[in-house]
Amino acid sequence: MAVLTIDPPDPLSLALSPPKDESPAERWAREQREAHARLISEQIDAQIKAEKQSKKKNGKPIKILLLGQSESGKSTTVKNFQLAYAYSSFREERSAWRAVIHLNLVRSVNTVLDILAEETSRTRSRSQSQSPQPLSPRPSPRPSTSQGRPSTSSTQKTSSTGRTLLLPRPSTAHADTLPTFLRTQSMTVESSADSDNDADDDDGDTPVAFPLTERHKVLQLRLTPLRYVQRDLERSLGSASTEAPEGAGDAAPWLRQEESLGHRPREFFVTSRSGWKAALRRVKSGYRRASLGSRDEARVETAEETALSKKLHSRRRSRPTSPFGMSMQAEDEEAQNDGEGEPQAQSAAEVIASCAEDIAALWADADVQAILAHRNSKTRLEEGPGFFLNDVARVAARDYEPSDQDVVRARLRTMGVQEYRFRFERGSEAGREWIIYDVGGARSSRHAWFPYFDDMNALIFLAPISCFDERLAEDRRVNRLQDSFLIWKAICGSKLLQHVHFILFLNKCDLLQKKVSRGVQVVKYIPSYGTRPNESASVARYFSSQFKDIFVKQSPQSKPFYSYMTSVVDTKATAITVAAVRDGIQRNNMKEAEIM
Numbered sequence: 001m002a003v004l005t006i007d008p009p010d011p012l013s014l015a016l017s018p019p020k021d022e023s024p025a026e027r028w029a030r031e032q033r034e035a036h037a038r039l040i041s042e043q044i045d046a047q048i049k050a051e052k053q054s055k056k057k058n059g060k061p062i063k064i065l066l067l068g069q070s071e072s073g074k075s076t077t078v079k080n081f082q083l084a085y086a087y088s089s090f091r092e093e094r095s096a097w098r099a100v101i102h103l104n105l106v107r108s109v110n111t112v113l114d115i116l117a118e119e120t121s122r123t124r125s126r127s128q129s130q131s132p133q134p135l136s137p138r139p140s141p142r143p144s145t146s147q148g149r150p151s152t153s154s155t156q157k158t159s160s161t162g163r164t165l166l167l168p169r170p171s172t173a174h175a176d177t178l179p180t181f182l183r184t185q186s187m188t189v190e191s192s193a194d195s196d197n198d199a200d201d202d203d204g205d206t207p208v209a210f211p212l213t214e215r216h217k218v219l220q221l222r223l224t225p226l227r228y229v230q231r232d233l234e235r236s237l238g239s240a241s242t243e244a245p246e247g248a249g250d251a252a253p254w255l256r257q258e259e260s261l262g263h264r265p266r267e268f269f270v271t272s273r274s275g276w277k278a279a280l281r282r283v284k285s286g287y288r289r290a291s292l293g294s295r296d297e298a299r300v301e302t303a304e305e306t307a308l309s310k311k312l313h314s315r316r317r318s319r320p321t322s323p324f325g326m327s328m329q330a331e332d333e334e335a336q337n338d339g340e341g342e343p344q345a346q347s348a349a350e351v352i353a354s355c356a357e358d359i360a361a362l363w364a365d366a367d368v369q370a371i372l373a374h375r376n377s378k379t380r381l382e383e384g385p386g387f388f389l390n391d392v393a394r395v396a397a398r399d400y401e402p403s404d405q406d407v408v409r410a411r412l413r414t415m416g417v418q419e420y421r422f423r424f425e426r427g428s429e430a431g432r433e434w435i436i437y438d439v440g441g442a443r444s445s446r447h448a449w450f451p452y453f454d455d456m457n458a459l460i461f462l463a464p465i466s467c468f469d470e471r472l473a474e475d476r477r478v479n480r481l482q483d484s485f486l487i488w489k490a491i492c493g494s495k496l497l498q499h500v501h502f503i504l505f506l507n508k509c510d511l512l513q514k515k516v517s518r519g520v521q522v523v524k525y526i527p528s529y530g531t532r533p534n535e536s537a538s539v540a541r542y543f544s545s546q547f548k549d550i551f552v553k554q555s556p557q558s559k560p561f562y563s564y565m566t567s568v569v570d571t572k573a574t575a576i577t578v579a580a581v582r583d584g585i586q587r588n589n590m591k592e593a594e595i596m
C-alpha cells in the first residue's frame with residue numbers, strides 16, 4: 001500500500017512568502033521594501049570587499065625610488081615630501097641644518113676670496129712683466145672658438161681655484177649606447193661644448209685687470225679665518241659635505257650587473273650607508289626620536305633609526321658608541337668625529353658671526369661683483385647650490401635658526417642610499433606606509449642603485465634641464481644633460497623596472513628661465529634645437545619631448561608617460577606637484593591591486 005507523506009512547509013519560506021490575501025497596493029509596497037533591503041545588502045558587501053582590499057594594500061608599503069645625477073634635486077624633493085606629509089620630522093631636523101648652511105655660506109665666501117687672490121696674483125705678475133696696469137676693467141678678446149679644437153689629446157685649463165687642469169678630449173665612449181637621434185645630438189652636445197671650452201668651464205683665463213684696492217686686501221685678510229671654519233665644518237660633517245670627487249665612471253654602471261644577474265638582484269648587494277643624515281646627526285646636540293606632531297598626517301623614520309636601536313642594544317656592552325646610529329662600515333669611518341661636531345659647529349658659528357659685516361661688505365662691493373660677473377659669465381655663484389650670501393645678515397647672526405626655506409635650499413651631498421618612511425594617518429591613505437629611497441647621484445655612487453630596482457612601486461627621475469651647457473663634475477668631458485639622457489635611457493630599458501610607475505621631473509626650470517633670459521643660446525649646445533625660440537617654455541617642451549621619445553622607444557612594455565616641469569626649491573608649487581604625484585601613485589597602485 002502506497003503511503004503519501006506531505007512535508008510540513010518550511011517556516012522561513014512561510015514567513016517570507018507574500019500573504020495570501022495581498023492586495024496589489026500591498027504587493028507594490030512589499031516589493032519596494034525588498035528592493036531597498038537588497039540595495040543595502042549589496043552596499044554592505046561592497047564595503048566589506050573594499051575594507052579587505054584596503055587591508056591587503058596597507059599590508060605592503062608603497063616604495064618610491066628617486067634617481068638622477070648629482071645635484072639634480074633628489075634630496076630637495078624628499079624635503080618637499082617631508083614638508084607636506086611629515087612636518088614634525090622636518091621641523092625636528094631643522095636646527096641641525098644650521099651647520100650645513102653655515103658651511104654653504106663659508107664656501108661661497110671662500111670661492112670669492114679664491115677669485116680675488118687669483119686676480120691679485122695675476123695683476124702682480126702682469127705689472128712685473130708689462131707696462132702700467134689699466135685702471136678700469138678691460139676685457140681682452142676671448143680666444144676665438146672658430147680656431148678649432150686643440151690638436152693634442154688634452155686641453156690646458158685653469159680652474160677657479162687656480163689649479164691647472166688637463167682636460168682630455170671628448171669621449172665617444174657612450175655614443176653607440178644612445179638611440180640614433182640622441183647619438184647625433186649628444187655628440188654635438190659634447191663637441192659643441194668642447195669647442196666652447198673656455199667659455200664653458202672657466203672664464204678666468206682671459207686676462208683682465210681689475211683694480212684691487214687696499215680695502216679689498218683688508219677684507220681678504222679679515223676673512224682668512226673662514227678658511228679654517230670651512231675645514232672644521234667639513235671635518236665635522238664628513239665626506240657628504242664635499243662634492244663628488246672627480247673620477248670617470250659609467251652613466252649607468254649597473255647595466256653589467258643587470259645583464260649578468262638576469263632579472264633579480266642578489267641580496268648581498270643591498271647596502272644602506274651612513275650618509276648626510278649621519279652627518280646632520282653629528283652636529284645635532286642631541287638625538288631624539290621623531291614624534292608625531294598634532295598637525296601631521298605622517299611621520300618619517302629612517303632605516304638608520306630603525307637599525308640604530310638594535311645596534312645600540314647589541315653593541316652597548318662591547319664598546320661605547322655614538323648615539324647617532326650609523327651603519328657598521330660608516331661608523332668606523334666616522335668614529336673619529338663622534339661627539340666633535342657640535343662644539344666645532346658652535347665655534348664656527350661664532351667666527352661667522354664676527355665676520356658677518358665683512359662678508360656683507362665683500363659681497364656688496366661693486367668691483368668684486370664686476371670680477372665675478374666677468375669670471376662667471378654663464379654659471380652664476382648665486383644660482384649654484386647652497387647659496388646664502390644674499391642672506392648673510394640673517395644666517396650669520398648668533399641666534400640664527402634655519403627657516404623651512406633655508407633647509408630646502410641647503411646643499412649636502414647624499415652618500416649611499418637613504419630611506420625615509422612615512423605613515424599616513426588620515427585620508428584615503430590612512431595606515432599606509434610609504435618608503436622613499438634617496439640615492440647619491442654621483443657616477444661613483446650609481447652602482448648602489450641597482451639593488452633597489454627590485455620591488456619598487458614608483459620611480460621619480462629628476463633631470464635638471466637648466467644644465468644643458470654644463471659639464472659633469474665627475475667627468476668634465478660629459479655634458480650634464482647628456483648624462484641625464486644616458487641614465488634615463490638605461491632605466492627606461494631596465495626589465496627590472498618594467499612594471500614600475502615612472503614619473504619624470506624636469507627640474508630647475510627657474511634656473512633654465514634665468515639662463516635663457518640672460519641670453520645663453522640653447523642651440524649652441526644642442527644643435528638639434530634648431531630655430532625654435534630661445535625661451536624657457538619652448539626649451540622645456542623640447543627636452544620633455546626628447547625624454548618622452550626615449551621612454552617610448554626603450555620601455556620593454558608600453559606604459560603611460562608622466563612628466564612635470566619643476567623647481568623643487570619652490571615649495572609652494574612643488575606641494576601641488578607632490579600631491580598630484582601621490583594621487584597618481586595611489587591610483588596606479590589600486591589598479592595593480594585590482595589586477596592581482
Ligand SMILES: Nc1nc2c(ncn2[C@@H]2O[C@H](COP(=O)(O)OP(=O)(O)OP(=O)(O)O)[C@@H](O)[C@H]2O)c(=O)[nH]1
Binds near residue numbers: 074
Ligand atoms: N634654483 C634651484 N635650485 C635647486 C633646484 N633643485 C635643487 N636645487 C638646489 O640644488 C642643490 C642640489 O640639490 P640636491 O637635492 O641636494 O641634489 P641631489 O640630487 O640630492 O644631489 P646628490 O645628493 O649629490 O645626488 C641644492 O642646493 C638645492 O637647493 C631647483 O629646481 N632650482
Ligand SMILES: [Mg+2]
Binds near residue numbers: 074076414438
Ligand atoms: Mg641628495
